[in-house]
Amino acid sequence: xxxxxxxxxxxxFPPQGHFTQPYLALPCLKAWLETGGFRDVEQLDLSIExxxxxxxxxxxxxxxxxxxxxxxxxxxxxxxxxxYRDMAAFRAAAETAVSAAxxxxxxxxxxxxxxxxxxxxxxxxxxxxxxxxQGLRIVSAAHFPASLTPHNFTTGYSIDRSSEVLRATLxxxxxxxxxxxxxxxxxxLLARRPRVLGLSVIYGSQLIPALTLxxxxxxxxxxxxxxxxxxxxxxxxxxxxxxxxxxECLDSxxxxxxxxxxxxxxxxxxxxxxxxDVGSLTWFEGRGAERRTRVxxxxxxxxxxxxxxxxxxxxxxxxxxxxxLALPYDLNRGCYFGxxxxxxxxxxIGPGYRTRSATRIVDHVVELKQRYQCSHFSFVTDCMPPxxxxxxxxxxxxxxxxxxxxxxxxxxxxxYDEGGARLLYESGCRKLLFGFETATPRLLKMMKxxxxxxxxxxxxxxxxxxxxxxTFYCMVGFPSETREEARATLQFLRDxxxxxxxxxxxxxxxxxxxxxxREPEKFGIQILDDEGADLQLYHDxxxxxxxxxxEAAEMFEELMAGMREFLPLFAxxxxxxxxxxxHYFLHLARGTTPDEFARQxxxxxxxxxxxxxxxxxxxxxxxxxxxxxxxxxAVLETLASPLAQxxxxxxxxxxxxxxxxxxxxARLAPLGREARVxxxxxxxxxxxxLRPDGLMVLEALRAAGxxxxxxxxxxxxxxxxxxARLALDNFAGDLHRLGLVExxxxx
Amino acid sequence: MKQEKTTAPAEAPASPxxxxxxxxxxxxxxxxxPVDLIDYAKLDLGVExxxxxxxxxxxxxxxx
Numbered sequence: 114x115x116x117x118x119x120x121x122x123x124x125x126f127p128p129q130g131h132f133t134q135p136y137l138a139l140p141c142l143k144a145w146l147e148t149g150g151f152r153d154v155e156q157l158d159l160s161i162e163x164x165x166x167x168x169x170x171x172x173x174x175x176x177x178x179x180x181x182x183x184x185x186x187x188x189x190x191x192x193x194x195x196x197y198r199d200m201a202a203f204r205a206a207a208e209t210a211v212s213a214a215x216x217x218x219x220x221x222x223x224x225x226x227x228x229x230x231x232x233x234x235x236x237x238x239x240x241x242x243x244x245x246x247q248g249l250r251i252v253s254a255a256h257f258p259a260s261l262t263p264h265n266f267t268t269g270y271s272i273d274r275s276s277e278v279l280r281a282t283l284x285x286x287x288x289x290x291x292x293x294x295x296x297x298x299x300x301x302l303l304a305r306r307p308r309v310l311g312l313s314v315i316y317g318s319q320l321i322p323a324l325t326l327x328x329x330x331x332x333x334x335x336x337x338x339x340x341x342x343x344x345x346x347x348x349x350x351x352x353x354x355x356x357x358x359x360x361e362c363l364d365s366x367x368x369x370x371x372x373x374x375x376x377x378x379x380x381x382x383x384x385x386x387x388x389x390d391v392g393s394l395t396w397f398e399g400r401g402a403e404r405r406t407r408v409x410x411x412x413x414x415x416x417x418x419x420x421x422x423x424x425x426x427x428x429x430x431x432x433x434x435x436x437x438l439a440l441p442y443d444l445n446r447g448c449y450f451g452x453x454x455x456x457x458x459x460x461x462i463g464p465g466y467r468t469r470s471a472t473r474i475v476d477h478v479v480e481l482k483q484r485y486q487c488s489h490f491s492f493v494t495d496c497m498p499p500x501x502x503x504x505x506x507x508x509x510x511x512x513x514x515x516x517x518x519x520x521x522x523x524x525x526x527x528x529y530d531e532g533g534a535r536l537l538y539e540s541g542c543r544k545l546l547f548g549f550e551t552a553t554p555r556l557l558k559m560m561k562x563x564x565x566x567x568x569x570x571x572x573x574x575x576x577x578x579x580x581x582x583x584t585f586y587c588m589v590g591f592p593s594e595t596r597e598e599a600r601a602t603l604q605f606l607r608d609x610x611x612x613x614x615x616x617x618x619x620x621x622x623x624x625x626x627x628x629x630x631r632e633p634e635k636f637g638i639q640i641l642d643d644e645g646a647d648l649q650l651y652h653d654x655x656x657x658x659x660x661x662x663x664e665a666a667e668m669f670e671e672l673m674a675g676m677r678e679f680l681p682l683f684a685x686x687x688x689x690x691x692x693x694x695x696h697y698f699l700h701l702a703r704g705t706t707p708d709e710f711a712r713q714x715x716x717x718x719x720x721x722x723x724x725x726x727x728x729x730x731x732x733x734x735x736x737x738x739x740x741x742x743x744x745x746x747a748v749l750e751t752l753a754s755p756l757a758q759x760x761x762x763x764x765x766x767x768x769x770x771x772x773x774x775x776x777x778x779a780r781l782a783p784l785g786r787e788a789r790v791x792x793x794x795x796x797x798x799x800x801x802x803l804r805p806d807g808l809m810v811l812e813a814l815r816a817a818g819x820x821x822x823x824x825x826x827x828x829x830x831x832x833x834x835x836x837a838r839l840a841l842d843n844f845a846g847d848l849h850r851l852g853l854v855e856x857x858x859x860x
Numbered sequence: 861m862k863q864e865k866t867t868a869p870a871e872a873p874a875s876p877x878x879x880x881x882x883x884x885x886x887x888x889x890x891x892x893x894p895v896d897l898i899d900y901a902k903l904d905l906g907v908e909x910x911x912x913x914x915x916x917x918x919x920x921x922x923x924x
């Protein structure tokens with residue numbers, strides 16, 4: 114049955130989500146709805162639209178003006194000391210003051226580089242990425258204490274309290290998406306007047322923006338049914354639907370897999386039927402005091418083999434921050450292993466394990482390749498079962514799919530043997546990310562990982578030998594883990610250097626669905642509750658043995674520092690390739706081997722910049738300076754301390770640790786006045802600091818035109834002349850090494 | 861070559877002095893000191909690069 118185009122449906126992926134490629138949920142839902150007869154389905158990636166909008170010269174200029182109004186740097190100049198509580202604001206104000214003009218001037222070029230072939234040149238790519246990161250810091254400063262990065266969005270509001278979440282949806286000071294939705298999105302939705310708006314909330318970072326948009330649409334288009342779903346809501350949706358005030362932002366939530374329930378919801382709404390028969394739907398019945406939250410029974414999962422290929426039509430595929438399009442595609446849903454004690458996957462996708470056949474997968478891949486002119490795929494899977502590890506590459510090769518791909522994987526020694534790995538490479542596999550977790554057998558057993566270190570080592574070696582880049586997921590702070598055990602894991606990884614190229618390290622967290630939460634006594638832990646956190650998902654805990662949570666956080670830093678010593682991708686600013694995982698993959702996909710890329714990274718980290726004090730040295734264009742009353746470097750050091758880190762919303766969970774801010778304020782000493790100069794090097798998008806004397810000489814150098822002009826003013830034969838010349842030349846050499854000055858034509 | 865800047869040249873002290881004496885005051889933008897009066901040997905000319913502040917701890921494991 115084809116539904117006439119009188120039932121427009123809009124599906125939105127709210128900020129903040131993926132930076133480099135579309136998320137898969139909406140294309141799957143669009144395809145399923147269209148198969149079900151709904152032909153007018155619009156999909157909006159508001160996350161990438163917001164990034165693109167914010168990272169524009171006009172927006173950044175307005176943001177800088179806003180920072181000057183909200184965080185005036187002059188307010189700090191009369192102070193005798195800078196307390197901890199004001200340090201983040203000082204940093205935001207200082208960085209914006211010195212960098213905003215340069216970032217605004219260079220941001221379009223940076224976007225072009227990252228999105229185009231120039232991104233394969235690290236000397237262009239890395240400054241461009243830094244410029245984008247700095248642009249987002251300016252956007253964040255304009256909404257201080259909010260923080261928007263390519264990886265996260267937080268505000269001063271805790272996302273585990275519904276009252277705070279709902280307040281955040283109304284706070285334009287901290288929530289940059291209020292104005293974005295109002296000005297950039299609502300006019301389109303008002304013109305379209307969708308009957309259903311579906312919000313895909315995969316991450317905690319999307320919760321406040323999603324409800325912000327829901328509230329606006331609900332006020333402006335009361336006839337539009339607003340539903341939401343996705344991984345994050347699978348965890349907290351039930352609590353959210355019982356929170357007072359949420360009905361002003363949402364009408365319903367779909368749990369687990371969305372295809373069948375969303376289609377049923379659209380059909381019911383279009384026909385004017387009761388929603389009680391829509392599976393997996395939790396919805397509000399009645400209004401005001403009569404309102405009831407109704408929880409429907411779960412829907413039957415779809416037969417994945419029969420599901421259509423995802424439909425990416427209408428997404429702004431040219432706006433993703435990637436030089437070449439890489440599309441996600443799901444091979445299977447659920448996990449065939451399903452034993453790991455820390456894993457909560459069934460909660461997100463629903464129970465059971467389903468897969469597509471290799472034939473069907475390749476049908477879809479070929480279709481998507483032709484339709485979107487895309488040869489790069491990230492296969493979405495928690496792990497391929499051993500049979501698929503053999504079948505899929507054979508099918509891709511037999512059908513001459515000619516693609517490059519990467520995916521997550523589970524250690525399966527027999528499947529990833531020498532022959533298996535070679536076949537995977539031949540089929541286009543260039544990177545595999547394995548759940549390694551730890552090198553401690555005792556902990557692996559507690560985790561029920563079902564893998565030995567011998568198997569880990571053998572699988573990594575055969576994949577690496579075949580030319581596939583190996584990434585390990587690793588965990589620190591699993592209950593009872595000791596410092597010694599964590600350090601042994603680091604040593605294991607050090608021994609695997611050259612075989613394992615990246616390590617995705619995380620501290621262990623307990624969420625309410627994992628076995629560690631349900632049976633804490635088995636893991637020797639006691640769960641702590643946070644009263645008032647009505648949306649709480651993650652919990653603090655105490656452990657009978659091993660590291661405390663705070664010690665695990667410190668150990669994270671120790672392990673990361675250690676890995677930055679022996680993993681070339683983690684050295685210096687090469688870390689940007691790890692942070693944007695598909696950017697590294699694209700290098701592999703175009704033929705660079707993991708060894709070659711590692712060598713490039715190593716050489717880049719070790720490369721010494723030209724130095725020396727040639728007379729033609731002149732200050733480079735785009736070098737900006739800002740005098741400051743406090744030591745910027747000391748501010749950074751304080752804010753990087755574990756106490757200060759603990760006071761920020763936790764990156765993974767979005768939670769604020771109770772009383773951490775007060776503890777940090779009590780224990781971190783204020784800074785006394787120290788005149789410093791913050792320098793922003795626009796071309797490199799890097800910050801440096803000088804003393805006021807350094808600024809004086811830098812400005813004298815500008816005025817003189819080049820170093821020879823200053824050298825000429827020194828009477829080298831006079832008293833102190835040689836010392837003065839030496840000091841000047843050393844300073845000029847330092848500036849040269851850091852790229853602030855460059856050789857020009859000799860006068 | 862055209863140069864850009866956000867601050868005007870720092871005002872020169874009446875007599876060049878070690879930086880310790882200058883600490884505690886924000887430099888007031890002003891005119892550059894005549895170059896032949898600068899005693900470089902007495903200046904605090906340290907330059908510090910700010911370490912990369914993009915922290916790998918702030919990546920999302922689900923990022924692509």
